[in-house]
Amino acid sequence: MVEKVYEGKLTAQGYRFGIVVARFNEFITSKLLGGAKDALLRHGAEQENIEIAWVPGAFEIPLIVEEMAASKKYDAIITLGCVIRGATTHYDYVCNEVAKGVASASVRHRLPVMFGVITTENIEQAIERAGTKAGNKGYEVAVGAIEMASLQRELLG
Numbered sequence: 185m186v187e188k189v190y191e192g193k194l195t196a197q198g199y200r201f202g203i204v205v206a207r208f209n210e211f212i213t214s215k216l217l218g219g220a221k222d223a224l225l226r227h228g229a230e231q232e233n234i235e236i237a238w239v240p241g242a243f244e245i246p247l248i249v250e251e252m253a254a255s256k257k258y259d260a261i262i263t264l265g266c267v268i269r270g271a272t273t274h275y276d277y278v279c280n281e282v283a284k285g286v287a288s289a290s291v292r293h294r295l296p297v298m299f300g301v302i303t304t305e306n307i308e309q310a311i312e313r314a315g316t317k318a319g320n321k322g323y324e325v326a327v328g329a330i331e332m333a334s335l336q337r338e339l340l341g
């Protein structure tokens with residue numbers, strides 16, 4: 185008797201993806217978006233199955249995630265943002281609320297919602313994660329979205 189193992193496949197064909205991207209630090213988030221779109225298309229997603237919503241800043245991401253999830257139009261949602269620490273504690277509040285909002289929406293709606301919001305101490309760290317020496321976080325979480333959507337479909341049958 186061999187144990188049953190569930191593992192998502194990395195083919196995006198036929199899956200529907202919503203992307204919520206923050207405009208704040210757009211010089212970074214636009215690179216994350218490019219990486220996410222590249223990942224989805226190169227893994228077989230159809231252009232018409234990718235929908236993108238722009239929000240002012242990361243703090244606004246959870247609301248639009250909620251709207252997208254409630255619509256039941258998507259098999260996975262990808263969130264993208266870049267929060268860079270400033271001189272005050274504002275950073276902590278933004279990061280905490282975004283992370284909590286994304287995670288709770290995912291569980292509440294039983295929908296893969298990927299956390300692609302980079303939270304960094306400085307601009308250099310953000311640049312490293314937007315397509316230079318630390319890869320592209322947007323590409324990374326988009327591949328994760330494909331795997332999670334596939335895994336959920338395999339589990340639920």
Ligand SMILES: Nc1c(NC[C@H](O)[C@H](O)[C@H](O)CO)[nH]c(=O)[nH]c1=O
Pocket residue numbers: 206208209240241242243244265266267268269278
């Ligand atoms: N400082 C950053 C912000 N701040 C803005 C908030 O996200 C929000 O839009 C504002 O508080 C109004 O509700 N947002 C980022 O995405 N990245 C930052 O570094």
Ligand SMILES: CC(=O)[C@@H](O)COP(=O)(O)O
Pocket residue numbers: 267268269270271272273274275276278
């Ligand atoms: C993450 C932020 O909200 C931050 O960029 C704001 O900067 P500051 O803390 O200097 O007002």
